[in-house]
Amino acid sequence: GTMKAIQATIYQYKNQTKGNWFEFDPDELPLFEFVRWLWEWTRLEIKYRLDTPLKEEIRTPSRTWYDRRKGVDCEDYVIFVSTILLNNRIPHSLRVADYGTGWQHIYVVVPGANKKETEL
Numbered sequence: 001g002t003m004k005a006i007q008a009t010i011y012q013y014k015n016q017t018k019g020n021w022f023e024f025d026p027d028e029l030p031l032f033e034f035v036r037w038l039w040e041w042t043r044l045e046i047k048y049r050l051d052t053p054l055k056e057e058i059r060t061p062s063r064t065w066y067d068r069r070k071g072v073d074c075e076d077y078v079i080f081v082s083t084i085l086l087n088n089r090i091p092h093s094l095r096v097a098d099y100g101t102g103w104q105h106i107y108v109v110v111p112g113a114n115k116k117e118t119e120l
Helices: 002-012 031-045 061-066 074-087
Strands: 093-098 103-113 116-119
Touching: 002 074, 002 093, 031 074, 031 103, 061 074, 074 103
Parallel strands: none
Antiparallel strands: 093 103, 103 116
């Protein structure tokens, strides 16, 4: 159910990251550079912190921004970044990592950026 909640949150709240600040213009910046900038900016501006054990928090982009100094988990990063990519019509997918004990990480992949997949 967590993946469905993440996807629903992305589509329901994508307007929370819409605006000039996050607009991608391929005439001004190659896709790879935009994706790299977005990853670096997000990691700089939003602190990473694991959710409380046994409590999965799914934040909207606005809530992630509000909690940015306290820290948010990987699914909140994914929701935040995915909404920006959707608003810019940049195709991407979500990938879940399982290191042998169940779902442990989720991240965004932008295929075709500079002829290779770019992970966020």
